[in-house]
Amino acid sequence: MTNKLEKLPKDSFERITIDSTQAEKISKPSLSFWQDAWLRIRKNKAAIVSMFILIFIVFMTFAGPFMVKHDPEAVKVSHANLPPKVPGLEKLGIFDGVGKLGSKTVNLYELKKIDTYYWFGTDSLGRDLFSRLWKGTQISLLIAFVAAFIDVVVGVIYGGISGYYGGRTDDIMQRIVEVLIGIPTLVIVILMIMMMDSGIWSIIIAISITGWIGMSRIVRGQVLKYKNQEFVLAARTLGASDRRIIGKHLLPNLMAIIIVNMMFTIPTAIFFEAFLSFIGLGLQAPKASLGTLINDGYKFISYQPYMLFFPAFVLSLLMIAFNLIGDGLRDALDPKMKD
Template sequence: MNTEQNISKELFQPAQIDLNKSERIEKPSLTYWQDAWLRLRKNKAALFGLVMVIIVIAMAFIGPLMTGYGIDDQDLSRAKMPPKVPVLENIGWLSLDGKDSNGNDVYAAKGKEGEYYYFGTDGLGRDIWTRTWEGTQISLFIAFAAAIIDMVIGVAYGGISAYYGGRVDNYMMRFIEILIGIPNLVVVILMILVLEAGLTSIIIALTITGWTGMARIVRGQVLKLKNQEFVLASRTLGAPDSKIIMKHLIPNVLGIVIINAMFSIPSAIFFEAFLSFIGLGLQAPNASLGVMIEDGYRSLQIFPHMMIFPAVVMSILMIGFNLLADGLRDALDPKMRD
């Protein structure tokens, strides 16, 4: 059965196209750093690491103010007391009720029923909570100072070496190879022989050879960039070498620099803890995470709380910085883009 249908000619009229709208860009334009932040926000592991780092850094400054005990307040009557936390003391499986491994109430036995030591006390009766967060401040200071010095020296050295090239690059790279051949532990021992063991000697030891890795990475990036068109255009227009390096080359390698600086922070924290553990780091009465772990290691089997809490804080810091650095690498490195 054939059915004839009348179709209006109006249906065959061409559509009206607005040329102004066809040129419109609907997606907002983003800068390099805005795009990197959006990519970082999508990385749940990196955000988790960032939250961990922020919490530990905040507690490093807020924690010592929460108890009222000083970092060096000694009282042998409260020595080696287990941790006790308000409210949490009622949860038996957490072992934060002030009882020892035999179930004896140490606080009651020493007449300290109304007192609370969140992480317990050490062999001299000092509050481990306060010492842990004060030690975290020192460990973070050493790590950030070493990372900043490495970044400044490494970027300047690697940028100059790659930009001028030739004989300058050859001599500067041979000097780096000499420094790389010297073990860090040897440098630390030499620093302690010349200087007293402390913050200054540790930071100097970390920076003497620590910047070489940054310099080699920056050199490789600058070698790829210095012959590109925007650099040649600046050189043709008469821009001085210092301006080309600071305005064109360094900003283009800044993402790689930040990534490597983030990776160097947990390495510096671990190296400081290692030096303190073998007795070449900070000395008493100074406190760092490494010093506290070394002190707690001596009584690990009898009083494990003296080592566990500083070790947990240091582990959280290192995991957090590594997760954040991995996320920044994915966000800032153009080669990692989807």
């Protein structure tokens, strides 16, 4: 038998011409670092939900005190220790103004002949807890954001100078940091608050005295990592000044780690302020914060648990939301975490 090679007809082939100008064209649009990070954080459902919760709480801190007609600092002793009562919900058997009077459960609004509503009830001085809660949350967030901002600014500048210049400058600056770390933070904060008049700014200054140390150490480590890399050496070879190298080359590469650590610094400041107010070293009456409200509620936890529940719940939401957002940002801004 003879094997015959079967030839395919010429029309079975088609010549393809490739345009050399389109050979390396990328069909998918290129994304910047921040656009790519946003696409990754959108996949983190916990971080997105936390963002909405945080936005809602911030909105309520401004709108909440105006949603009711009660002044958060107005004292009405005749309205003291009233349980929550909300229009509409009272018909469902919840938030209906029913509370304990001794060993009996009665409608305190009817007993005291009060025709107004207190959505979260009142405290021992008859102050509205709804407006007081959101006003206190506003003050706690203000203290936390300002303290975190000061920590970031001081920490970035201190750590950047220490890491960039190195040598004797770095040795002296790090010895100062080691001395401050060796002293318990709570001792420093208590001494500063005792030396200054109690108020918002005294708490901010007290929290900021040692709060910047963690940020400075992180920034110093990153600067030591980047300052000897090729892009920095090339800029220095081309005659770029130290200011330009830090501002144009080092700082942009540090922004991701700075933002992530700031998101973890804010809840730490919120909790620390609440702790100081809880032990009586924070804001003084009639001002309110989450710490003072929790302290007031703790005293009446057996009879009016709602006084403790609402501020503790908001504080817990803030702590969880900030930490989940921080985790999401860390994963999104870290190139090693790419899918």
